[in-house]
Amino acid sequence: MEDVTIHPSMKTVWLAYLVALFLIGVSIWAFTSYAQDQSPYLLLLPLIVLFPPIRMHISRRLVSMRIHDHHLTMESGFFSRTRRTVDMAKIQDVTVRQSFGQRLMGIGDLTLESAGESSGMGMRNVDSPRKLADSIVAGSKRAAVTPNNLPDPKVP
Secondary structure (H helix, E strand, C coil), X not given: CCCEEECCCCHHHHHHHHXXXXXXXXXXXXXXXXXXXXXXXXXXXXXXXXXXXXXXXXXXXXXXXXXXXXXXXXXXXXXCCEEEEEEHHHEEEEEEECCHHHHHHCEEEEEEEECCXXXXXXXXXXXXXXXXXXXXXXXXXXXXXXXXXXXXXXXC
């Protein structure tokens, strides 16, 4: 499998931006229709609705999953980074969870369980989660059968 880097989907972020811009538009309309005699600084108040989409946008970039050289690496964090690497051959369970809204948008939550690990790795809101899960399972099967992992027939 070639090197692949996966980030959470931008679909939920764009939806949050769309809702925020709609709310800003409604508040500007309400201000111009009903509160023209108020301070123009009151128009800055609706910009608060942009904070959640901006936070979602930034946090999306802070989580990544990379598949490379029969390893799966998950990195997260901004100031302090956490990096967890798992051998693809040790991945035992790949779970995809999709709520109704996630199914409509074609995204889902991906959870990986590996042998000998007490906790799983996961990523929320991944594009095409079923396809990604199938490729991870196929990659783990290939990694388990590579010539480097086969026992040496000459050793008793």
